[in-house]
Amino acid sequence: MPKQSLNAVQSSTEFEVAGGGLLDRRLFLKQGMIFTAATWGALSSQTATAELDRESWTKQPGKPFSNYGSPSDYEKKVIRWIMANDDAPGNGVSWTPLHELEGIVTPSGLHFERHHNGVPAIDPERHRLLIHGLVKRPLTFSVSDILQYPMQSRLCFIECGGNSNAGWRSEPIQTQVGYFHGMASCSEWTGVPLSVVLQEAGIKGRAKWIIAEGGDASMMNISLPLDKALDDCLLALYQNGERLRAENGYPLRLLVPGWEGVLNVKWLKRLHLAAKPVMARNETAKYTELLPSGKARQFSFVMEPKSVITHPSFGHRLDRHGLYQISGLAWSGRGKIAKVEVSADGGKSWAEAELQEPVLPKCFTRFRIPWRWQGQDVVLKSRAFDEAGAVQPERAELIARRGRHGYFHYNAIVSWAITEAGEISHVYL
Structure with a gap:
C-alpha cells in the first residue's frame, strides 16, 4: 500500500484509504459500531418476532435423524458444475x-474432480x-497394513494444472469464480x-524418480521426483x-502438497522407483508448453502464488451504496501466503487485506x-505474495513470460469491473 494512503488512514475519522473506498482492516476491526443494524437495514426485534410467529415451521416437529448428514434443502443449489x-x-x-x-476448507462432496475414465469401485x-x-526390498501393502502406521494430518490445497486456463483466451470469460478457478480445493488430509x-x-542410490500409477481404467501414471x-x-x-470418497481416490491416494494436481494420483496401486521419469502422456503431450524462446516448458510442478476475489465477483450484483466486505x-x-493486497482502482493503489487465521503453508488462505x-465505476483486483518472495x-506480465501457447499454470491477477448500476464483469487490464 502506498505510504500516503496509510497516512490517510491514520488521520481520517472515516478510516478511508485512497483507491476506491478501501478501508484499513485493522482500524475497521476495532470499530465494531460501523456494522450496526442500521447499516445493514436489519429487522427490529418486534418485527422479527412477528415474522417468526407467522411461520408454521416454528410450531411443527422437525425431521427425524438421518444416518448421514446432507445440506439444507434451501442450499441444494450449491453444487459442482460438471463438464x-x-x-x-x-x-x-x-x-x-x-x-x-466461506472459510478455507472445501466440503468433501464439493471437492473438484478430474477423471479420465470414470470412478472405479475398489474393494479395500x-x-x-x-x-x-x-529398492532393496520390494513390498506389497494392503490397505489394512497402511492403516496400522502412525498417521499425520495436514490442511493443504490441490489444484489442477489446468485450473483457470480460460485466462489464456483473448477475451475474458464471463462465468462465476468457481466455474473459472474452481479446479482447486482445500481439505484436511490424513495418512502415512x-x-x-x-x-x-530401502532406496537404491540410482533412484531419482517415482512413477506413481492409479487403479482406474485409464491407468494414470506420472513421474514424481x-x-x-x-x-x-x-x-x-x-x-x-x-x-x-470414491471420487477422491478411495481407498488410497497420493498427496503431493503444493504441486500440480495430476501428481496427486488417486486409487494409488503402484510406486515404481526409477533413475529417470517415465515420460508418460501427462508429462509429454500434456503439461509441456512452448515458450516464446522456442524451448518447451516441462516438469513445471509447483503451483505459483494466486488469489481471487470471490465476493463480490461475476454473478453478484451490488444493490445498494455503502459498506461491503x-x-x-x-x-x-x-509455502505460506505472506500477504494479499487489494485494489479498488484497477491497480493504481493497493491496501493490505486481513488474513484469516490459520495461515498455513500450501493451504488456502x-x-x-x-x-x-x-456507486462509481470501479475495478477490483487482488494480488498474493508468498513467503518465498514470489508475487502474483x-x-x-504472465503472457510476456510464457507466450500465447499456454494452457497450464495460469495464475495472473483477476480483475472485476463494477458499473454504476452494480453489475460485475470479468475484464483484462
Whole structure:
C-alpha cells in the first residue's frame, strides 16, 4: 500500500484509504459500531418476532435423524458444475463452487474432480499398493497394513494444472469464480508419510524418480521426483476426518502438497522407483508448453502464488451504496501466503487485506477487507505474495513470460469491473 494512503488512514475519522473506498482492516476491526443494524437495514426485534410467529415451521416437529448428514434443502443449489465428454462420460471435470463457500476448507462432496475414465469401485479388502523398482526390498501393502502406521494430518490445497486456463483466451470469460478457478480445493488430509514406507523398502542410490500409477481404467501414471516424495508427500486415507470418497481416490491416494494436481494420483496401486521419469502422456503431450524462446516448458510442478476475489465477483450484483466486505482466497505451492493486497482502482493503489487465521503453508488462505462503494465505476483486483518472495503477476506480465501457447499454470491477477448500476464483469487490464 502506498505510504500516503496509510497516512490517510491514520488521520481520517472515516478510516478511508485512497483507491476506491478501501478501508484499513485493522482500524475497521476495532470499530465494531460501523456494522450496526442500521447499516445493514436489519429487522427490529418486534418485527422479527412477528415474522417468526407467522411461520408454521416454528410450531411443527422437525425431521427425524438421518444416518448421514446432507445440506439444507434451501442450499441444494450449491453444487459442482460438471463438464464431461459426451462420447466418454467418465472423462471430464467438475468445479468447486468457490463463490458459494466461506472459510478455507472445501466440503468433501464439493471437492473438484478430474477423471479420465470414470470412478472405479475398489474393494479395500482386495486393493494392494506395490513398491518396487530401485529398492532393496520390494513390498506389497494392503490397505489394512497402511492403516496400522502412525498417521499425520495436514490442511493443504490441490489444484489442477489446468485450473483457470480460460485466462489464456483473448477475451475474458464471463462465468462465476468457481466455474473459472474452481479446479482447486482445500481439505484436511490424513495418512502415512510416503517417506516412511519408502525407507522401509530401502532406496537404491540410482533412484531419482517415482512413477506413481492409479487403479482406474485409464491407468494414470506420472513421474514424481524422489526428493519431493521424501519431503512432505502422504499416502492419504482420510479427507476432512472421514475415509476418502470414491471420487477422491478411495481407498488410497497420493498427496503431493503444493504441486500440480495430476501428481496427486488417486486409487494409488503402484510406486515404481526409477533413475529417470517415465515420460508418460501427462508429462509429454500434456503439461509441456512452448515458450516464446522456442524451448518447451516441462516438469513445471509447483503451483505459483494466486488469489481471487470471490465476493463480490461475476454473478453478484451490488444493490445498494455503502459498506461491503471484499473477500477471497489466496494460495501458493511455495509455502505460506505472506500477504494479499487489494485494489479498488484497477491497480493504481493497493491496501493490505486481513488474513484469516490459520495461515498455513500450501493451504488456502482467506482474506478480507472492508470497502465503501458510492456507486462509481470501479475495478477490483487482488494480488498474493508468498513467503518465498514470489508475487502474483499481472496478466500482461504472465503472457510476456510464457507466450500465447499456454494452457497450464495460469495464475495472473483477476480483475472485476463494477458499473454504476452494480453489475460485475470479468475484464483484462
